[in-house]
Amino acid sequence: MSVVQSCFRRIPYLVRDIDVFRISSFRLLSSTSAKFSSHGQEKKLFTPGPLSVSLTVRQAALRDLGSRDVEFISTVKFLRSKLVQIAGVSEDDFTAVPVQGSGTFAVEAVFHTALPKPKGKALILENGAYGKRMGKICETLGIPFRLEGFAENSMVDVNKVEQILREDPSFTMVAVVHCETSSGVINPVEEVGQMVKKHLPNCVYFVDAMSSFGAVPIDLERAKVDFLVSSVNKCLQGIPGFSYAIVKTEQLLQCKGNSGSLCLDLYDQYDGLEKTGQFRFTPPTHCMLAFCQAIKEFEEEGDIVGRANRYKENRRILQEGMKKLGFEEFLGPEHKGYIITSYKFPNDPNFDFKTFYSKLNEKGLVIYPGKVLNADCFRIGTIGQLFPEDFHTLLSCIKEVCKEMNIKLPVS
Structure with a gap:
């Protein structure tokens, strides 16, 4: 075969390679332009x-691990233990259950898991968009609820909560947002929790600590919290990809069979992790590796x-x-x-x-x-x-x- 004939036979492959290079370059440029300002610096x-x-947190995600890899199973165990430690409670009494998805996935998972149908009834204390979102979740799931609103520039009124609980002791859950990030209000979750358990000892107390956990202290024991949720891409500074619930284990064990969702069943997720160390469905492996680095940097900062x-x-x-x-x-x-x-x-x-x-x-x-x-x-x-x-x-x-x-x- 002549050199010319050889070159002609290579043309389709050259075109293909050029296309691959062009597409790859376009993706790289698009990705870069999304991350950088016109001054060439990260936003x-x-x-x-x-x-x-941090760059080091992002770099920690640049590894591939299988969900059944021994190292990854150890990683999940490590992170669950660390989250309970950060919460300041004992692993004898509390457990951490990671959930794929954003923080709202964990919020909805708690409503699915902790409120049995048709007996469950929630009191949601709201003073902003994220409290209202809890109400929307209950409405969508068909859970009976009362949305008690407070002014967006004020904290939840503990005395008003007491009045409601005295008048209606039928609630099986009380839910509140710790830091209502639509305004910046920090709600008195410890005082609310004490009031809830004083009047309704068997009522589940649920705190959405999405934007506060890891930077605004909460005494979970004093607050008598049963379920607390947050996300990795908040004060612990991981990359987005999963959220988690920190749960009183005794309370969670009572929730078997409650959930109307397969994916958002915290009890089933917990049970699978305890038995096999593995997620039931594909886990966010890269995000969890990055979160290990984020926890390290959190501890180094104090x-x-x-x-x-x-x-x-x-x-x-x-x-x-x-x-x-x-x-x-x-x-x-x-x-x-x-x-x-x-x-x-x-x-x-x-x-x-x-x-x-x-x-x-x-x-x-x-x-x-x-x-x-x-x-x-x-x-x-x-x-x-x-x-x-x-x-x-x-x-x-x-x-x-x-x-x-x-x-x-x-x-x-």
Whole structure:
């Protein structure tokens, strides 16, 4: 065969290889452009989630392990044990049950598992979007419930809870969000739990600690919590992929057969993990490897106290800087949360949130729109892989953007 004939015979393969290269390059560029700002730097996420995480956490995910691999089974066991330790309770009394999916998957799993049909009845204490979401879950599942609303800028009123429980002792679950991230309110979950168990000792007490666990201390024993849920991509700074429930084991063992869902049955998930060490269905292997590194970095920072101190300092810098710029917080000074802060839109005809957001985004800084219903707000998170220098940068950029938009400073 001549050289020319050989070349012609190779053309289809060359075209194929070029196509593969072109597609791979496009995917790489698309992925890169999604992660980086126009300045070529990674974006900083000043949000309640997904959060910025360390490079070392992301690198830890770059390994392939089978779900039945001995190392992976050991990894799952390690993480379950660590989560109970972080919760500050004994593994003799509590267990951790990981669930594939976002935090809402774990929330729904608790309602499925802890409330038997048709006898279950939930009291949901809400003062924001995530409490309302609990109500939506119960409505969808056909679970009888009462949604007791409180003002979005106030904490759940413990006295009101007591009044409700006195008037109606038929509830089998009381549920509340610890940090309501639509506003930033921290609810008094310990006081609520004590009140619940005082009046209804057999009632399940469920705390959604999605955005607080790992940075805002909760005494689960004092609060008499039966079920607590959170997600890896919050204060423990793992990458998104799974959530978990930390459960009083004795309570969970009573839930066999309750769930109307196969996937979201916490009892069945727990039973499988205890018997085989394995997930019932394909686990998020890469996310769990990354979470091992995230836990290591959490401990190196000083556990809950160390992480809380950094977040508090982030919040202090943000609070002082935004006050100087004239921005007003949605919550009053009695609220001491340091997870996320809601700011009211300034009263300036040149302010437009979409423009404000886009200009900050172009500088590699991502904030969140508001989620409260009775005020126009935007939100700035102080958790994740963010440090005081990041907030000095954010404040400088907010000042620049306001000037670009001809917004008078300090804003009114």
